[in-house]
Amino acid sequence: MIVAKTGADHIKSLKDGRTVYIDGKLVEDVTEHPAFRNVVRSSAALYDFQAQPENIEWMTFQPEGSNKRVNRAWQMPRSYDEMVQRRKALQAWAKLSCGFMGRSPDHVASALAGQRISIEVFQKHSPDRAKAFVDYYDWATRNDVFLTYVIINPQAERTKDWSAQSDDLVARIVDEDSSGITIRGAKMLGTSSIMANEVLVANLQPLRPGEEDLAFSCALPMNTKGIRVLSRKSYEASAVSVFDNPLSSQFDENDALMFFDDVKVPWDRLFVYRDTDMARAQFHDTFGHSYQNYQAQIRLSVKIKFLVGVAHRLTEAIGTTKIPSVSEKLGYLAAQASMVEAMLSGMEASGRMAGDYWVPNKHFMYAAQVLTQDLYPQVVNAIRDLSGGAMIMLPSSIADFTDPVLKKIIHTTQRAASMEPEDKVKFLKAAWDAVGSEFGSRHTQYEMFYAGARFVTAGHSFRTYDWETATGLVDGLLNTYQLKDELDALAR
Ligand SMILES: Cc1cc2nc3c(=O)[nH]c(=O)nc-3n(C[C@H](O)[C@H](O)[C@H](O)COP(=O)(O)OP(=O)(O)OC[C@H]3O[C@@H](n4cnc5c(N)ncnc54)[C@H](O)[C@@H]3O)c2cc1C
Secondary structure: OOEOOOHHHHHHHOOOOOEEEEOOEEOOOOOOOOOOHHHHHHHHHHHHHHHOOOOHHHHEEOOOOOOOEEEHHHOOOOOHHHHHHHHHHHHHHHHOOOOOOOOOOHHHHHHHHHHHHOHHHHHHHOHHHHHHHHHHHHHHHHOOOOEEEEOOOOOOOOOOOHHHOOOOOEOEEEEEEOOEEEEEEEEOOOOOHHHOOEEEEOOOOOOOOOOHHHOEEEEEEOOOOOEEEEEOOOOOOOOOOOOOOOOHHHHOOOOEEEEEEEEEEEHHHEEEEOOHHHHHHHHHOOOHHHHHHHHHHHHHHHHHHHHHHHHHHHHHHOOOOOOHHHHHHHHHHHHHHHHHHHHHHHHHHOOEEEOOEEEOOHHHHHHHHHHHHHHHHHHHHHHHHHHOOOOOOOOOOHHHHHOHHHHHHHHHHOOOOOOOHHHHHHHHHHHHHHHOOHHHHHHHHHHHHOOOOHHHHHHHHHHHOOHHHHHHHHHHHHOOOOHHHHHHHHHO
8 A cells, every 4th residue: 555645755845946935035945944844844744644554544545546545534425434434534633733733734625525525516617617626636636735725815994895905905817818817916824835735726705796806716836936925923933942832843834825926827727717606606505615614623623632631731730630619620621622522423423415425514513613713712711720820930941951050940849749840841831832822822813713703603603503493493382372362261
């Protein structure tokens, strides 16, 4: 059994001359730059993990027509059992970063798998676009391509339509010829774009008729001429050491503004063309949105479990676990973590066949999304609440351990009933990186917004809920008595 790519192959594929900027400079090689090199290695480690002989069978599958195995994210499950098998592979990848790599390669692969399941939606739009999508899906699957996506427009004036924003703010079609279209303008944030091979560019936000220039979707190699990637501040670059910042030093997947500076898109990479309804339908009339957000919940199930573990260890570090009000808080956190897991199982078990494939329960997925975007900051806050000053009273860096006087003081002051002082410092540094560092704080923002602001996610929940049954229950009660009968009874 051989895999389509290894970690080394992935790193090599990123030395492709892409145009990434950070701190005012063009990055020569993202795989070597101090802002990105560790997370690039963490992404490569995903491919190495699945290539290990003991993992290859359950982490990967062999697509039809290929002799190489790829991650199960590309697999369109044909039954509930296959969906569970696929989920276990995705959870295993998430565990490698404790759930802190939100846009690992399985995210967009899941979106595309969900869209591929409903290819008839593309066929209705245009047979040529549907063919381009199918060919692309097959190619991306066979090569286990790492894709990111940019599907949200930069914020500016919300009271104006997207097409009415100032010139070049929102990516749009500005030209076309026999070889394809040309796009110019920006998309908000390409998380993981610095270490992805390709980017899916689309428009998830509602468009009106007349905004056809904005209504396109395509996939492009990250080194396409004209794609400029403007990285946010790197947390990895300021992570002093793995011991001091175990998460941000390895898993800072980065988020970057993407500007399309007259980028040429060939027709065979174009999946939606000047159709405002299809821009929406690509995600919502297919199972794309379901599958991408189902993947997000799979990853979150790991991350919440990790955070609940942090909470428990924290109380051990400061000796509070057995205080009744503290164990009550831990019990509440455990219930929250289990709720995330239970919702995941629920959306799988109450899924259904759509044609040849098993798809998750859409409303349960949206319910999980709405509840967990609130739950995440609650869990972070609970950890802060349990900690007092523990995550702050810490050596400035590992360098403090090199001075014998300081080391002695650290050993005296970092005591715990069940931990050695060095283990306590090690743990508390990790806990702070998870919930309090700039990296940890970005994660709260991520979990609150990656799937859309509250009014958007709650809107999906509203639209997909079975209101008829709910209101039917109310009507059922109301139909058991009538005012007239009651008045008659009163008169008797
Ligand atoms: C860390 C991070 C990573 C991200 N990664 C990606 C990525 O990889 N790819 C990608 O495409 N996108 C990405 N995003 C973008 C993300 O999808 C958006 O942030 C999200 O959809 C919310 O859109 P917005 O930022 O425009 O916020 P807005 O929609 O502007 O909402 C912000 C706030 O404004 C208010 N508001 C605005 N409009 C309304 C309204 N109509 N009704 C009521 N209230 C309103 C609400 O208070 C809302 O909470 C990422 C975002 C973050 C924070």
